[in-house]
Amino acid sequence: MAAQQSAEQSVTALSGEVVDHRFKALPPDAEGLTVGALAAERRNLFTGGFTTPVLALSAESVEANLALLETYAERHGLAFAPHGKTSMSPQLFARQLEHGAWGITAAVPHQARVYRAYGIRRIFLANELVDSVALRWLAGELDADPDFTFACYVDSVRGVELMDEALRAAGAVRPVDVVVELGAGRAARTGARTEADCAAVADAVAAVSTLRLVGVAGYEGEVPDASPERVREWLRRLVTLAADFDAAGRFTAMADDEEILISAGGSAWFDAVADVFAEIPALSRPVLKLLRSGAYVSHDDGHYRHLTPFNRIPEEGALQPAFRLWAQVVSRPTPEQAFVNAGKRDAAYDLDLPEAQAVRSGRDGSLRPATGITVSGLSDQHGWVRTEAGAELEVGDWIGMGLSHPCTSFDKWQLIPLVEADGTVTDYIRTFF
Numbered sequence: 001m002a003a004q005q006s007a008e009q010s011v012t013a014l015s016g017e018v019v020d021h022r023f024k025a026l027p028p029d030a031e032g033l034t035v036g037a038l039a040a041e042r043r044n045l046f047t048g049g050f051t052t053p054v055l056a057l058s059a060e061s062v063e064a065n066l067a068l069l070e071t072y073a074e075r076h077g078l079a080f081a082p083h084g085k086t087s088m089s090p091q092l093f094a095r096q097l098e099h100g101a102w103g104i105t106a107a108v109p110h111q112a113r114v115y116r117a118y119g120i121r122r123i124f125l126a127n128e129l130v131d132s133v134a135l136r137w138l139a140g141e142l143d144a145d146p147d148f149t150f151a152c153y154v155d156s157v158r159g160v161e162l163m164d165e166a167l168r169a170a171g172a173v174r175p176v177d178v179v180v181e182l183g184a185g186r187a188a189r190t191g192a193r194t195e196a197d198c199a200a201v202a203d204a205v206a207a208v209s210t211l212r213l214v215g216v217a218g219y220e221g222e223v224p225d226a227s228p229e230r231v232r233e234w235l236r237r238l239v240t241l242a243a244d245f246d247a248a249g250r251f252t253a254m255a256d257d258e259e260i261l262i263s264a265g266g267s268a269w270f271d272a273v274a275d276v277f278a279e280i281p282a283l284s285r286p287v288l289k290l291l292r293s294g295a296y297v298s299h300d301d302g303h304y305r306h307l308t309p310f311n312r313i314p315e316e317g318a319l320q321p322a323f324r325l326w327a328q329v330v331s332r333p334t335p336e337q338a339f340v341n342a343g344k345r346d347a348a349y350d351l352d353l354p355e356a357q358a359v360r361s362g363r364d365g366s367l368r369p370a371t372g373i374t375v376s377g378l379s380d381q382h383g384w385v386r387t388e389a390g391a392e393l394e395v396g397d398w399i400g401m402g403l404s405h406p407c408t409s410f411d412k413w414q415l416i417p418l419v420e421a422d423g424t425v426t427d428y429i430r431t432f433f
Contacts, residue, residue: 010119011090014430015039023415025054026428035415035428044423045326046360052328052398053342055409056419059426061322062095062297068317069296070099075316076274081105081124081263083294087410088431090118092297103149105292109134114432116141116148124263125152126219126292128159128181128190132166139172151214151261153181155192160204160211167210175253178205179215179261180245182238188222198241202250212253215261215288216242220269228312231269235276238264246283256285263290271309271316295406298322302352302404323409325354325401327383328362332395338385340399343378346412352404353378356385362396370399 015036019026027049030038043049045056073080079102084093088111093104103122106112109131112123129135129152141148154160167176180198183191192198198216205213218238220231242262245251251260260283265273270293277289295304299319310318327342347354356370372391377384383401387393403409410416411433418427 010117011094014091017430019415024413025051025417026415027051035430039425039427042424042426045417045419045425046365046398046423048425050417052326053340053346055323055325055346055413055416057298057416057429058320058322058324059418059420061299061320062092062418064320065296065299065322066095066099068319069293072270072274072316073100073291076278078265078274078277078289078291080291080293081122082297083107083126083266083292084115085111086294086406087297087429088114088433089410089429090114090432091427091429093118093120096297102288102290105294109137112150113137121147122149123151124290124292125150126217126263128153128155130159130162130166132162132169135163135166135176136170138176139167139170139174142174142176143172149177151177151179153190153217154178154201154205154211155181155183155190157200157204160201160208164208164210172210175210175212177214177261178211179217179263180205180213180241182216182218182234182241184218184220184222184234185224187224189219191218191222195237195241195244202245206250206253213245213250214254214258215251215263216245217261217263217290219266220264220272221266226269228269228272231272232276235264235272236279238262239276239280242287243281243283246285251285254285259286259288260284261288261290263288263292265291265293267293267295267304268307269309271313298406298409300348300404300406300409301355301357301402304406305404321402323403323406324357325403325409326360326398327401329385329393329395329397329399330382332393335389336387338387338393340383340385341381342383342401343381345380347378347383347401348403348405348408348412349378350405350408354383354401354403356399357402358400359393360398360400362394362398368392373399375401 081103083105181191301321327340331339356373372388374386376386416429417425
């Protein structure tokens with residue numbers, strides 16, 4: 001509860017930020033207002049002076065997604081530390097904490113610094129941290145705040161050596177909690193590749209006073225040729241590793257009532273994580289089963305629409321895509337081609353191109369489906385649009401597009417209107433990338 005209250009209190013200052021040229025698409029006549037004052041005006045996205053392109057985030061979809069993962073985690077006995085790299089938004093972090101999140105996951109030191117600036121009390125860093133400057137900052141944060149909880153990966157003996165050296169040089173008082181990362185296979189990303197390698201890393205941690213082993217973790221999304229069977233097989237290896245470490249007395253630096261941390265779970269296989277973590281045997285201490293999925297907060301209309309586990313378990317609910325990018329037709333050179341004023345600087349394109357979904361008439365504001373309209377390519381500031389015979393589209397019309405991959409959608413916008421179904425803008429989501 002303390003983390004929730006602190007985060008909530010710290011994000012209120014964001015409403016005092018002044019609207020100016022830094023924030024694209026916001027109404028020019030709003031310059032000089034605070035974000036809070038602009039939000040209080042409850043302007044309409046289409047008639048309130050916003051310029052195109054403009055990215056909108058559905059208020060209803062965000063709320064539904066937050067509630068769904070809260071319910072899912074509770075139902076399956078999971079703690080939840082959603083990966084903050086998706087949005088890098090303190091406002092959304094606060095909402096996630098309100099909806100039961102244990103803490104927030106980070107990938108790099110900069111993200112952790114943002115989290116701390118906005119009151120996040122529990123951070124799980126899903127990476128090995130060997131940057132001596134970052135470790136000095138971390139030591140200072142831990143020593144200054146006894147309520148700050150932090151854990152990160154270790155996956156190599158050399159990494160342990162570098163962490164120990166930096167923390168001793170920083171005069172760290174509190175040890176840094178670490179979890180041994182089990183790699184998802186030889187062709188996977190980070191992580192110790194074998195159980196013997198994991199044991200060697202754990203031995204290295206036990207040999208220093210600046211680190212404390214508190215669990216094991218990994219990322220099942222990197223399992224080669226991933227299938228439900230392969231993913232569950234790797235997750236069982238992770239659980240067995242934790243049990244073997246416990247039986248060998250590797251968690252004796254922890255108090256008897258502290259929880260052994262076992263963590264996995266991206267946005268594609270959290271159903272498998274829930275299934276296998278339900279099988280964790282009784283250990284010498286309680287277990288914190290920590291899920292880290294992050295893309296759920298906005299979901300998408302491409303990559304995660306196809307990958308979400310809710311496709312396999314529809315009885316558990318369904319996530320809702322929350323992003324829509326609105327761009328205006330600025331050129332209609334042929335009956336088969338049009339161009340809009342949004343491109344790579346505005347839309348995610350690393351996994352899929354935007355999906356044309358709706359057209360708002362530039363003449364009368366009426367809405368219709370984007371039938372026969374396809375985004376075929378992106379330049380830096382233009383979207384290439386292909387139109388089939390009969391597709392009604394003219395210069396001045398707005399095209400609403402669904403996006404694929406939340407992580408590379410959020411990072412292109414510093415202030416994103418949060419919009420209700422009728423177009424009313426109720427808030428502005430600040431990001432820090």
